[in-house]
Amino acid sequence: MRHIKYYIIISCLLLNVNAAVAQTLSLDAILTNVKTNNPQLKMYDADIQSMDAAAKGARSWMAPQVSTGLFMTPYNINPDMGSYMIGVTQMVPNASRLKADSDYMNAMSSVEVENKNYTVNQLNALVKTNYYQWIVLDKKIKVAKDNLLLLEYMIKSMEIRYQYNMDKLPTYYKAKSQYSALESMVVMLQNEISQKKIALNTLMARDKSTVFEIESDFALKEFDPMNADAVSLSENRSDVKAIEKTIVLNQLKIEIEKAKLLPEFGVNYVHMLTFGNGPQQFSLMGMITIPMPWSSKMNKANISSFKIKNESLDWQKQMILNEATGMISGMQAELTNLKKQYEIADKSIIPALRRNYDTSIIAWQNNNGDLFVVLDAWEALNMAQIEKLDKLQAILSTQVAIEKQLETK
Secondary structure, three states, X not given: OHHHHHHHHHHHHHHHHHHHOOEXXXXXXXXXXXXXXXXXXXXXXXXXHHHHHHHOOOOOOOOOEEEEEEEOOOOOOOOOOOEEEEEEEEEEOOHHHHHHHHXXXXXXHHHHHHHHHHHHHHXXXXXXXXXXXXXXXXHHHHHHHHHHHHHHHHHHHHHHHHOOOOOOHHHHHHHXXXXXXXXXXXXXXXXXXXXXXXXXHHHOOOOOOOOEEEOOOOOOOOOOHHHHOHHHHHHHOHHHHHHHHHHHHHHHHHHHHHHOOOOEEEEEEEEEEEOOOOOOEEEEEEEEEOOOOOOOHHHHHHHHHHHHHHHHHHHHHHHHHHHHHHHHHHHHHHHHHHHHHHHHHXXXXXXXXXXXXHHHHHHHHOOOOOHHHHHHHHHHHHXXXXXXXXXXXXXXXXXXXXXXXXXXO
16 A cells, blocks of 8 residues: 555656656648637637628628508598508519628628738747747857856856965956856846747747746748749738738629619509409509619719729839838848858857967966956857857848738748
8 A cells, every 4th residue: 555655655656757848849740820819810720710701791682671551541431442552572683782792791891801811920030030030049058058157167267276376356346246246148138038938929829937948940031032023922921911801892882883884673562452342453563772872872983982992002012012122121131141140140140259268267377367358258259159149130030020021931
């Protein structure tokens, strides 16, 4: 029995350990979570379903009118005169109007579909921005902790050397202040990571305190200039497609207004129950609505209005494409420049500063150099490493901005 209790306790401890292990999410996993769970996208889904549901009744007719009452009955009641009437009137809508209404209502949700895709693209850009910033912050913390170890070694060495009057107190205090400043920077970077974690949990519609880690993989991308022309952007960008679908909707509204200018027919049937010995009678009449100049002014005005709106939307589309092509060209030039700076820092500046630091600390250890020189070399190396990561962050941010403009999945 005692052994069974031990097994239960050990099993519970193992489960707790497994639960405590933070989940590691890839960028694709987070993007999928956002697309599935984000409330803003679910709102679009509900709107689209609502429009599709409403479209099912697009070809419905008007309700029939039922009338009843006394017909040609004298005020002085005479059992042989007058009748009781029951009538039904049904308007028969024009087939062209029914088709125009149906086409319009079935196309309404197409604009919301593109608006949803546009929002997905915006959310994807937010996810990528926070994700890549988290990666760079992790790298900065690693650099800071590595440099703290270097400072810690120097401080301990100074404490030993000071006992033998081999170092000066000002240098020691400068090193201590730099150590504290770097510790403070690590705390600040860790807080920024917490903010990124909260932002990503918010985008995924999860508990904001959910603990998880991210994969550190990323790629420096090249973009094909051919994908940045107006034709390619028209085919890929959801906001442009939404404008095109709105133009189509306005054209369908024009067809509805034109259909309202066509005549519509109706049928009226009345059955009369005569009083006394008179025969039962009925009335059957056909009706037609005849659009007249004074009744069609609003329809013609609406047609002109929708045509002008479409002209405005076409210019809006041209404006978006013109701005997007210019922005992408500028960002591609900036990306090329940033990559060159990053490569120079990685292959030339930092290796040279590292050799400078190694040389100065060896000289100091051999009593041939000054610690101020070592601290300056350490500070220059630390700053160069952080600046290199700032360049990396700028590269990744520019990549995200270009992908957002191209609307690449």
